[in-house]
Amino acid sequence: MEYAMLALQYLALFFVFVIGVGVAAVIVMYFLDRQQTGDAIRRNYPVIGRFRGIFTELGEFFRQYFFAMDREEMPFNRAQRNWVYRAAEKKSNTVAFGSTRNLNIPGTPIFMNAVFPPLDDQYASTEPMEIGPYCREPYMAKSIFNISGMSYGALSKPAVRALSRGAKMAGIWMNTGEGGLAPYHEEGGCEVVYQIGTAKFGVRDHAGNLSDDKLREIAAKPNIKMFEIKLSQGAKPGKGGILPAAKIDEEVAAIRGVPMGLDAISPNRHREVDDFDGLLDLICHIREVTGKPVGFKTCIGSAEPWFEFFRKIKERGEECAPDFIAVDGGEGGTGAAPMPLIDLVGLPLRDALIRMVDLRDLAGLHDRIRIIAAGKLVSPADVAWAICMGADFVVSGRGFMFALGCIQALKCNKNTCPTGITTHIPSLQKGLVVEEKDKRVAAYAKAVISEVETIAHSVGVAEPRQMRRRHVRVVKDDGSSVQMNEIHPSVHLGLEGMARARGFKQFEDALRRMDVKDAAE
Template sequence: MRHINIYRSFRMGFAYNAIEVMAFVFVSVIGLMMLTAVVLFIVDRFQTGDAIRRNYPVIGRFRNIFTELGEFFRQYFFAMDREEMPFNRAQRNWVYNASEAKGNTVAFGSTRNLNIPGTPIFMNAPFPPLDDQFGASEPLVIGPTCRQPYSAPSIFNISGMSYGAISKPAVLALSKGAKAAGVWMNTGEGGLSPYHLEGGADIVFQIGTAKFGVRDAEGNLSDDKLREVAAHPQVKMFEIKLSQGAKPGKGGILPAAKIDAEISQIRGVPMGMDAISPNRHREVDDFDGLLDLIAHLREVTGKPVGIKTCMGSADPWFDFFRRIRERGADSAPDFITVDGGEGGTGAAPMPLIDLVGLPLREALIRMVDLRDLSGLHDRIRIVASGKLVAPGDVAWAICLGADFITSARGFMFSLGCIQALKCNKNTCPTGITTHIPSLQKGLVVHEKEKRVAAYARSVIHEVETIAHSVGVPEPRLMRRRHVRIVCDDGTSVQMDDLYPSVKSDAEGLDRARGNRQFEDGLRRLGVV
């Protein structure tokens, strides 16, 4: 009995002690919170930078908190599947499923509003080819007159994303995934890193206005470094970046927080300050200068050379194609990448993202028609870029006349991007656009490379399915006549009625000469 009483006393004493400790902790926490509130009240009342916090101390701070959380709540709780910008939940989920090689079938019916002006509707054929009459696109040669032409195997490829703008594991996963899927990978303007090469993918080396990776100590183009890059067998082409859709008229921006010793060495820029590219190539003042630069690069490297541009208007480009005709077809770029004004980036001023540059649906048509009117359809390949992440986007661009399509953000989603909109802050939660090691650990290369390859294969397969549906055996045989566009009144019109194509039938230029719009274009190009 005595032992029992001692045990009970011990338990009661322990309980009392626990209650005392909990009470002490509770009082301490409350006291700390009150002290913090008092300190914040004093700080807010006497600071002069924020009127809300000065007038409503402590409480005013919740406004900033809710503003930061707004993106999160809209994405996961309030926005409908097709409401978000720049990419909605339906688009992201399609890429996520495709990246995991899951079935992308859906039930019940489409959630897409087919009455929105500009929506493409593909015209299914009454008697499509049988399964054994259907095939994939054959490789297409770029730069047939170069010493080392490139036979590009895939219609869908990875657009420019620089090492520095994206992380080492992201570059590695993209490179290895691209190799597995047989697609090319564009370096972006940040130069060629070891991680681009390690994966074994075909590489398009982009030369930005700062010449990162191929510049001398003064920032000028270095022929010796060009030869070093071209000596890599994986480097198949060179792309001169004139402008990009997210910030036409302004060069690339890499915040100082993302520049470590390795990136500094690869790019040839100092650490501790933002790497800002000029808004254009200093040595190119006109189209003659551009054609001279193209010819020089092709001579030095022996490989196809193209340009990337965001169009503001078709008018200046008449002069470009007229100069090519005067110089001869050999002077033409081997490819032209047309970037739409809706294109993305890691960092750019909002007015340029929102307000400058033709959207791809207008720019692509203009560039394709100018090329075809100039008689250069088989000489210059057109690459479409700008918010093309799903099979319908890719098929639509091919119908307009694109030979290839590239995507950056689609492949970012395949890596696991959640559209956190933190690309410019070095705090990307998925490890894609950050150089913080603890965040990069979340991106496991050997897993993500599988997702990259699966996404590329899924897009290509679904585009082939659309081509099959409209009645042609492979995607590059799709034409403007195979798609309708929804008009303002909700009805649709066949695209080749809106935008007649020079190459839509066998008559070619003869058909153009019967069209008043094209007649004027032919005169401006010096064809007639």
């Protein structure tokens, strides 16, 4: 009994101590808030005003789990994320009762099923496609859906390892991003696209210029299949890559050739490329040095400047053309970008992709230049839509991040990613088990490809790339829908027909500046 009473006394003293410390802390915060001059709310409402900042910080997470509807969130809603999670876990993505998708929202694509689709034993399957016919080593790409550029440094070591291993399992390529080639890109043995950013990380000399010797060294690796020159990206067009100093450790610094303790900021463009002639010269030079296909990635603000680009190709000959063009939409993602650029600059992919495809086709380069679509494409519907618009391949970054377990915490730029994907803090990286996540990466890729083939089968074609604009409708402002080929006709209408359909007279004149003959003649 005495021991019990003594224990109760100690417990009471403990609670008195805790309460005393709490009261003292509140008093200290009260006087600190009253004295500070930076926050008017805290100065006028000491202590209580601090909850505003806490609730603001937590608001996005409460909305994600409790308040937002399945299809309300940005940049990706719960329905999109859950589809990827279930696909990555090899769970059934069948649903019951009815779709929760609102089919009256303007811009919603609706695929047109065939009256008499092929039988099940005539199932559509993806055929390999050659890239770079004029190269010493052309690339026969097997998959329509691949991993977009995400640098080691922006991503953690276990994330890159899991992506590499998963890409090998799924038979897809992986883009290095502009941060250079890390050993972890090669670990899985997948096919790799080496991205050359404006800072030339991994292939530059001590002065920061492009090094032919390093290009040859990289190209000699059998898993390196293509080189992609990064002109710009959708999340920050006009701005170079940004890797915060907090995410640069000794290994990242060594691979990139940058000092520790400073943000790694790439130039906003390639210094040696002042015009389209310079771009074509750089493409031809890298292709000659490496023997591999070379293309570029860009976010476009208008189709107008690109008429001159294709005219230059026609002057030089198609052997001087890029082997591929990766079109990134203004809605593309990144690890860190200024808000004005991520929100306000660059055409959305739905506008940009069609313009680049049409210019390529009108220049007579449909079979010469492959088009790769990028920018918020994570589901089979996204991929199928891009192919209908004329893309030959689709790449995704954030889709594969979801496959790794990303919860859209929006902490990519702070080195505090709770899932270990975009952090270099070892204790957080432990949550990402490579031997499990690689299987999720492969399962997600295979699920997307399989369901794109299902859509192709439904619309009545034998291979996904046979889908055309006539196979998809888009919802208009009044809730009705129209076939995409009526809004964006193919080149087979001829220039005058396209000009009439597009509704502006300058279209034909602009095309003739490119010296393109009318396809109807």
